[in-house]
Amino acid sequence: MGDSYITLVPERAGIDPAEQAAMEKRMVGWMQENGWIERGKSDCVFTEGGGCRFTPSGSLHMAGGTDRGLSTYGFGVQKHDGKGVFTNLKGGLESAHCPACGKDVERYFYDMVSDWYEADGFPPVKCPLCGAASDIRNYRLDPLWGFSRIGFEFWNMGPLTPEFVEEFTAMPGEPVRVVRAHI
Ligand SMILES: [Zn+2]
Structure with missing residues (x-):
């Protein structure tokens, strides 16, 4: 079985670099303060720049699941300078x-x-x-794709609960798409 990830992609296509950076900081900080991801970055995602591994309480809170001990299992932020297209990859x-x-x-x-x-x-x-x-x-x-300059990736996490997606959406304060991808 290959790796899969879910990306929460803001609905807005154009988000400038300063806003991307602020959004990344806010979302990573929020997830860390809640104890859902580790404080330090590690090689737990395929996102450029690494990501933060999910904690057991994060797995439970976000997906109602448990950590299956996978080496790729964390939260990463994907940013694009020009345009970003978040596809489902495998299967098309x-x-x-x-x-x-x-x-x-x-x-x-x-x-x-x-x-x-x-x-x-x-x-x-x-x-x-x-x-x-x-x-x-x-x-x-x-399947649904997203078109934005930033996406929040959840690697090898089971389906996110609708409650968590709603909670997450309230933080950037704008609608997000739930894009599922397999590699
Ligand atoms: Zn037509």
């Missing part, structure tokens, strides 16, 4: 429905994302079937 998309015409454009979606990624700013993305341009975040994706 099942479907991508256009918010305007409702048709499945999954087979075009990787190219659409790559055009969006290369473009300046955060332009709306044209549906190849109906021509309507929509915000990339409004395409209905299964």
Whole structure:
């Protein structure tokens, strides 16, 4: 079985570096003060720069589970300078429905994302079937992806409880997407 992680991705696509840094500090501090992650960074995640290992009380609080003794088992913050796309990785998309015409454009979606990624700013993305341009975040994706410059990664943690996601969301004070990925 490979590793998997859940990323909580803010809904906003553009979050500048100063705000990213402040958000990272606030969220890591909050998790540490609650005793859900260790104080020091270690090699417990595949996130660049390392992360903080979950504590037993953190496992229980966030996912109602217990530490299975995995070496990769922690919290990391993924930041992007330009645009960030958080995908489900292994397995890819099942479907991508256009918010305007409702048709499945999954087979075009990787190219659409790559055009969006290369473009300046955060332009709306044209549906190849109906021509309507929509915000990339409004395409209905299964599994869900996130589009933001920052994401909070939970490595090899079982499904996060809805209560914890709600609690987490209250901290940045904005909606987050729950993106599941397997590598
Ligand atoms: Zn369409």
